Amino acid sequence: MQQEKGDTHYRIDNLDKSILMALMDNARTPYAELAKRFGVSPGTIHVRVEKMKQAGIIEGTRVQVNAKKLGYDVCCFIGIILKSARDYPRALAQLEALEEVVEAYYTTGHYNIFIKVMTRSIDELQRVLIHRLQPIEEIQSTETLISLQQPIDRDVTP
Missing domain, CATH: 1.10.10.10 (Winged helix-like DNA-binding domain superfamily/Winged helix DNA-binding domain)
Known part of the structure; x- marks a missing residue:
């Protein structure tokens, strides 16, 4: 390797x-x-x-935080369809500014961007969707999938 x-x-x-x-x-x-x-x-x-x-194999060390213990009870994944592929840089910059967005992926397939969002409650998730995500002009549509549990969480094996 x-x-x-x-x-x-x-x-x-x-x-x-x-x-x-x-x-x-x-x-x-x-x-x-x-x-x-x-x-x-x-x-x-x-x-x-x-x-x-x-060589870039080790990129650093970090503390792994238990989001649930900090009160973040809602984890969801949101598939985002952009109005145009050229909207990606502007949309990404706006998504990066949202503290609730903890991961983002530029993907192939149905969605242009797939993000992971963590909030403290369903009400907070609703506010993020309505007041922070949907106003991003470059976004045509979204689909939200709420995670019920995370039975597997591991890094790749070297």
């Missing part, structure tokens, strides 16, 4: 995959602990992680 970032090429091996899986499980695992687990030096772990960062 070859990854690119600029002109940097880096092919990951089994040690890199093991490091990635361990860091995906807990990004705060000390390099010394990883080194012990994989039978290499902490310096080797550091070098491998830095090379994967430079």
Whole structure:
């Protein structure tokens, strides 16, 4: 598997995959602990992680937040049909300004854009749809799908 970032090429091996899986499980695992687990030096772990960062394989670390614990009880997906394909940049800029939009995808098929929206209630979702999403002039129509649960949530396997 070859990854690119600029002109940097880096092919990951089994040690890199093991490091990635361990860091995906807990990004705060000390390099010394990883080194012990994989039978290499902490310096080797550091070098491998830095090379994967430079190659764009590792893009950073982040805290994963439980949206439900913060009161965001409604998750929905909205398929958006634009009036014209050339409206994409303007529509995307306006969608990006909506804090309730947590993910957006430019897609093929029936919808031009597919977004994930998180709100605290159905009433709040209704306000977002009526007062924030539908007024975007570049949008021709939308279809909203409310998520009842998320039984699978995982990253790709390296």
